[in-house]
Amino acid sequence: MRSLAFLLASTLMVSASDIADPDALEHLVLQDCGSCHGLTLKGGLGPDIRPDAISHYDPDTLAIVVLDGIPGTAMPPWRPLISEAEAQWIADYLLTGTQP
Amino acid sequence: MKLLIAGLLASVTLTAAQAGEIVATGDLGLVVERADGALLLVDRSERAAIGRIEGLGDLSHASLVYSPDERFAYVFGRDGGLSKVDIVEQAVVARVLQAGNSIGGAISDDGALVAVSNYDPGGVRIFDADTLDMVADIPTGSKTIGLVDAPGRRFVFTMWDSGETWIADMSGDAPEITKIPDMGANPYDALITSDGRTYITGLFGEDGMTALDLWQVPPEPIRVLPGYGRGSEELPVYKMPHLEGWALAGGEFVLPAVKHHQVLWVDSTTLQETGRTATYGQPVFAMARPDGRHVWVNFAHPRNDTIQVIDTLTKQVVHEFKPGPAVLHMEFSPRGNEVWVSVRDAGKVMIYDTATFEKLGEIDAASPSGIFFTARAHRTGL
Numbered sequence: 132m133r134s135l136a137f138l139l140a141s142t143l144m145v146s147a148s149d150i151a152d153p154d155a156l157e158h159l160v161l162q163d164c165g166s167c168h169g170l171t172l173k174g175g176l177g178p179d180i181r182p183d184a185i186s187h188y189d190p191d192t193l194a195i196v197v198l199d200g201i202p203g204t205a206m207p208p209w210r211p212l213i214s215e216a217e218a219q220w221i222a223d224y225l226l227t228g229t230q231p
Numbered sequence: 232m233k234l235l236i237a238g239l240l241a242s243v244t245l246t247a248a249q250a251g252e253i254v255a256t257g258d259l260g261l262v263v264e265r266a267d268g269a270l271l272l273v274d275r276s277e278r279a280a281i282g283r284i285e286g287l288g289d290l291s292h293a294s295l296v297y298s299p300d301e302r303f304a305y306v307f308g309r310d311g312g313l314s315k316v317d318i319v320e321q322a323v324v325a326r327v328l329q330a331g332n333s334i335g336g337a338i339s340d341d342g343a344l345v346a347v348s349n350y351d352p353g354g355v356r357i358f359d360a361d362t363l364d365m366v367a368d369i370p371t372g373s374k375t376i377g378l379v380d381a382p383g384r385r386f387v388f389t390m391w392d393s394g395e396t397w398i399a400d401m402s403g404d405a406p407e408i409t410k411i412p413d414m415g416a417n418p419y420d421a422l423i424t425s426d427g428r429t430y431i432t433g434l435f436g437e438d439g440m441t442a443l444d445l446w447q448v449p450p451e452p453i454r455v456l457p458g459y460g461r462g463s464e465e466l467p468v469y470k471m472p473h474l475e476g477w478a479l480a481g482g483e484f485v486l487p488a489v490k491h492h493q494v495l496w497v498d499s500t501t502l503q504e505t506g507r508t509a510t511y512g513q514p515v516f517a518m519a520r521p522d523g524r525h526v527w528v529n530f531a532h533p534r535n536d537t538i539q540v541i542d543t544l545t546k547q548v549v550h551e552f553k554p555g556p557a558v559l560h561m562e563f564s565p566r567g568n569e570v571w572v573s574v575r576d577a578g579k580v581m582i583y584d585t586a587t588f589e590k591l592g593e594i595d596a597a598s599p600s601g602i603f604f605t606a607r608a609h610r611t612g613l
Contacts, residue, residue, distance in 0.1 A: 166469070169309055171291070171309075173332065
């Protein structure tokens with residue numbers, strides 16, 4: 132995913148066209164977020180992150196959680212691995228349950 | 232097993248047992264196809280898949296244990312499903328949805344009871360191995376991890392939220408629970424040694440591990456390597472390590488560090504550190520080959536395409552290779568001459584000679600994760 136770092140936008144307002152490979156991002160969410168949150172994202176060691184469970188988040192805040200993690204918990208920062216545009220895509224994907 | 236394959240081809244409507252075939256199960260195993268809710272039945276001698284069993288629900292993070300006769304597998308699914316699979320008939324013969332969200336299980340030393348640890352509702356539930364009728368419900372008020380069997384018809388398990396370990400003695404009419412507080416912050420998994428004496432839980436919330444000597448009554452928490460990460464930068468953990476009963480290499484335990492790209496060596500009698508080996512990434516499994524001479528290590532995302540092999544005597548990496556994208560699990564043949572590796576995103580189980588590291592074969596599998604050979608039936612803690 133490092134090759135996508137050039138997509139780093141100066142703002143979190145990005146469009147889906149900044150995402151090189153949505154299918155690869157969806158795979159990342161289901162398989163690698165799924166390590167803790169479950170393959171169906173209904174929760175595991177980490178909490179349920181299906182749309183109904185996280186509807187209190189706005190997309191920008193959720194993208195920040197993905198990028199920086201939650202200190203003091205097992206949620207790691209994904210900033211070393213993904214761009215801000217990709218985090219925004221993931222936030223939208225999680226909130227809607229479908230590819231943006 | 233060639234006879235079995237021939238039998239299946241000749242008469243697809245009859246299972247092996249109905250057709251009067253003798254199915255020896257000692258060299259068989261099951262591979263979890265996590266995305267499809269299926270199990271692939273594999274034959275170690277043939278290095279081939281010989282069947283597929285479907286309808287097992289959500290198998291992300293699934294594991295299984297075997298009955299003492301190596302005929303039945305008890306499969307623990309993420310969705311709380313507990314399934315009893317007959318590997319001779321290649322069929323699901325019983326299934327209960329026993330909780331909302333579960334993480335693993337164990338079978339008692341006598342094979343009579345199967346226990347499941349649950350995240351939701353937090354606790355352990357214990358079932359009759361024949362019927363899957365529930366015989367005990369032990370709520371813990373916490374996500375419950377590190378469930379293992381211990382000698383004397385006991386189960387041992389640990390709480391992520393409260394940092395307690397409980398021992399459930401099932402030898403009498405009702406469960407007798409011994410509670411051991413102060414095991415440490417956020418235990419994430421645990422193992423028991425094959426002699427059933429030492430239980431070790433890894434901690435996520437603090438640097439260190441905690442051991443129990445189950446021969447003591449009651450066991451007292453023993454801190455192992457407290458503060459092992461002091462002075463070195465904490466790294467993000469994109470997948471929790473797993474502890475399994477394959478940790479004893481020679482006279483030392485080899486254990487994955489958390490937040491550091493290392494495996495840690497601990498003397499198994501004194502529980503003092505004997506060394507560290509720097510690794511390629513955050514270790515997920517650090518598994519001793521059954522003879523203990525080598526330790527095979529795989530890694531968390533994004534470094535999960537690689538395996539390192541560490542020599543137990545020198546504690547140096549002696550071999551490193553990339554089987555493919557997303558190496559999730561490794562299972563040794565019981566004598567350790569082969570290792571089978573699940574490579575999720577390649578859709579393959581790959582088989583290697585553990586002496587020469589030569590690839591011996593591969594088997595197609597849909598998103599394979601855990602590999603479980605039937606020889607586990609005879610090992611405490613597996």
